Amino acid sequence: MTTRSHASLFATILSEHGPQILSAWSDRLKSTGALASGRLREAELQTQCRTVLELLSTAIAGGLDAASPNYGPLRDVLADVSRSRAVQGFTPSETATFVFSLKQPLFEAVSAAEAGDPSTVARAVQDITQLIDALGLYTIEVFQKSREETIIRQQREIAELSTPVVKLWDGILALPLIGTLDSQRTQVVMENLLESIVAQTAEIAIIDITGVPTVDTLTAQHLLKTVSAARLMGADCIISGIRPQIAQTMVHLGVELNVVSKATLADAFALALKRVGRTVVAVKARELPAG
Amino acid sequence: MATTTSDRMEVRSSDDVVRVRQQVRARAVEVGLSLVDQTKIVTAASELARNMLDYGGGGVTTIEVVSDGMRRGLRLVFEDTGPGIADIELALKDGFTSGSGLGLGLGGAKRLCNEFSIDSKPGEGTRIVCARWK
Amino acid sequence: MDRIPILKLGNALLVTIQVDMHDRLATALQEDLTEKIVSARARGVLIDISALEIVDSFIGRMLDHIAAISRMLDAETVVVGMRPAVAITLVELGLSLSGVKTALNVERGMELIKRRLDETEVADGDDDE
Numbered sequence: 373m374t375t376r377s378h379a380s381l382f383a384t385i386l387s388e389h390g391p392q393i394l395s396a397w398s399d400r401l402k403s404t405g406a407l408a409s410g411r412l413r414e415a416e417l418q419t420q421c422r423t424v425l426e427l428l429s430t431a432i433a434g435g436l437d438a439a440s441p442n443y444g445p446l447r448d449v450l451a452d453v454s455r456s457r458a459v460q461g462f463t464p465s466e467t468a469t470f471v472f473s474l475k476q477p478l479f480e481a482v483s484a485a486e487a488g489d490p491s492t493v494a495r496a497v498q499d500i501t502q503l504i505d506a507l508g509l510y511t512i513e514v515f516q517k518s519r520e521e522t523i524i525r526q527q528r529e530i531a532e533l534s535t536p537v538v539k540l541w542d543g544i545l546a547l548p549l550i551g552t553l554d555s556q557r558t559q560v561v562m563e564n565l566l567e568s569i570v571a572q573t574a575e576i577a578i579i580d581i582t583g584v585p586t587v588d589t590l591t592a593q594h595l596l597k598t599v600s601a602a603r604l605m606g607a608d609c610i611i612s613g614i615r616p617q618i619a620q621t622m623v624h625l626g627v628e629l630n631v632v633s634k635a636t637l638a639d640a641f642a643l644a645l646k647r648v649g650r651t652v653v654a655v656k657a658r659e660l661p662a663g
Numbered sequence: 664m665a666t667t668t669s670d671r672m673e674v675r676s677s678d679d680v681v682r683v684r685q686q687v688r689a690r691a692v693e694v695g696l697s698l699v700d701q702t703k704i705v706t707a708a709s710e711l712a713r714n715m716l717d718y719g720g721g722g723v724t725t726i727e728v729v730s731d732g733m734r735r736g737l738r739l740v741f742e743d744t745g746p747g748i749a750d751i752e753l754a755l756k757d758g759f760t761s762g763s764g765l766g767l768g769l770g771g772a773k774r775l776c777n778e779f780s781i782d783s784k785p786g787e788g789t790r791i792v793c794a795r796w797k
Numbered sequence: 798m799d800r801i802p803i804l805k806l807g808n809a810l811l812v813t814i815q816v817d818m819h820d821r822l823a824t825a826l827q828e829d830l831t832e833k834i835v836s837a838r839a840r841g842v843l844i845d846i847s848a849l850e851i852v853d854s855f856i857g858r859m860l861d862h863i864a865a866i867s868r869m870l871d872a873e874t875v876v877v878g879m880r881p882a883v884a885i886t887l888v889e890l891g892l893s894l895s896g897v898k899t900a901l902n903v904e905r906g907m908e909l910i911k912r913r914l915d916e917t918e919v920a921d922g923d924d925d926e
Binding site: 573600602603605607 | 876888889906
């Protein structure tokens with residue numbers, strides 16, 4: 373028997389025994405604890421099962437290749453299910469079980485329909501396994517991707533949260549950077565800094581990297597680009613607190629460092645004050661009323 | 664990868680370059696690119712459209728809103744039937760120019776995009792595709 | 798053809814670019830400015846680009862040229878108000894405009910030009926801060 377006629381055999385079985393397969397599938401799902409966590413309501417699960425079965429029986433009439441266009445609508449629905457599972461906090465295996473647990477009911481339906489023909493049943497079981505495996509793996513892939521998206525989004529949020537631009541004086545900003553700087557975070561940080569320069573009309577920005585243990589080449593480049601961008605806008609940057617190892621990376625870059633650099637944030641601040649025409653003096657030096 | 668919308672624009676004069684910039688901006692906003700990313704892709708479009716005008720004798724720009732299922736982006740295609748680029752690698756180097764420019768056009772535009780490819784045959788024309796993802 | 802207006806402010810010229818310039822307009826501005834620096838005996842040129850949403854290599858080059866030309870004519874060019882996104886993009890593009898002075902806004906740009914005039918024209922008495 374060819375794959376083609378297998379496909380039509382499945383299509384017939386699905387249309388004739390649809391309701392039984394559906395109830396067997398949802399029973400399996402419930403017995404494996406799909407609803408146990410309370411994150412998914414029974415009605416929702418039923419709808420998902422019904423939709424998937426309907427689309428499967430439409431798709432299967434056209435063949436058994438899960439990657440073919442007639443499986444498009446089914447893949448879309450599985451992707452939706454998978455993404456919502458990811459958001460609801462299901463594990464990847466719980467999510468994949470949704471698809472894999474359809475295997476057994478299908479096996480049973482085929483064995484019942486073709487009880488007299490063991491070799492057809494054997495081939496059918498093999499085909500079903502392949503098809504459902506492919507669909508299951510697709511679900512896991514989507515699940516994985518949407519998890520990654522969530523992580524990326526959170527990283528971005530953390531990056532924004534962890535980079536306060538503080539005003540030290542009129543026209544002087546400081547950006548104390550703490551922790552590892554990857555290039556993504558550096559980009560967010562730098563955009564924030566440049567925006568603050570405009571918002572506060574700051575002529576000088578101090579980028580303090582005392583709290584940064586190491587920078588990679590890309591990050592160092594971002595830092596330098598920020599200094600260039602700030603200059604284009606009409607502001608000067610001072611970098612303070614460069615560690616020896618970072619200094620090496622920067623020199624290794626071979627970039628002409630047209631950056632003013634100071635050992636500590638305090639030194640940088642003193643220089644910045646001088647630039648804006650201020651100076652810090654000891655109280656004693658001034659004429660103070662006695663007492 | 665699926666294409667949602669596609670605009671086709673002729674580039675025959677420097678006014679057309681301005682129109683390309685404006686349309687790219689409008690689409691970039693629609694896709695939801697950040698302000699910096701919008702600025703980058705609009706600037707790249709400006710460089711590439713002008714390049715096409717100056718060295719390719721004008722051509723056609725296609726602006727496409729695309730999605731690969733997970734994310735949306737903007738893809739730009741620049742096609743001309745000009746003299747083509749003999750040495751693409753050389754043309755991408757900063758400082759290289761066959762005209763009077765500063766020679767930042769191609770290499771600069773490449774740095775402003777997430778994806779960038781050049782297809783060119785001397786005597787037949789050049790096709791540049793670039794994309795910026797959200 | 799439309800042209801970008803050039804205003805005279807004391808001994809400086811002020812150009813506010815508010816439109817998405819096509820290349821001919823940019824070239825015309827460069828020519829007009831060169832003329833005007835001489836005819837108005839200007840010592841400084843302020844180019845306000847705070848309204849510009851992009852600066853590509855063509856406009857960047859124009860700014861560089863204006864700065865170089867005005868320097869030869871003894872006037873200082875200050876580009877003011879470049880937006881952050883524009884600055885980031887220009888740097889990525891590889892243009893640093895190293896020959897051009899910059900300031901955050903017109904007021905600061907004006908101060909910069911004045912300071913330079915004070916330095917070159919020596920001893921005009923002390924101003925209080």
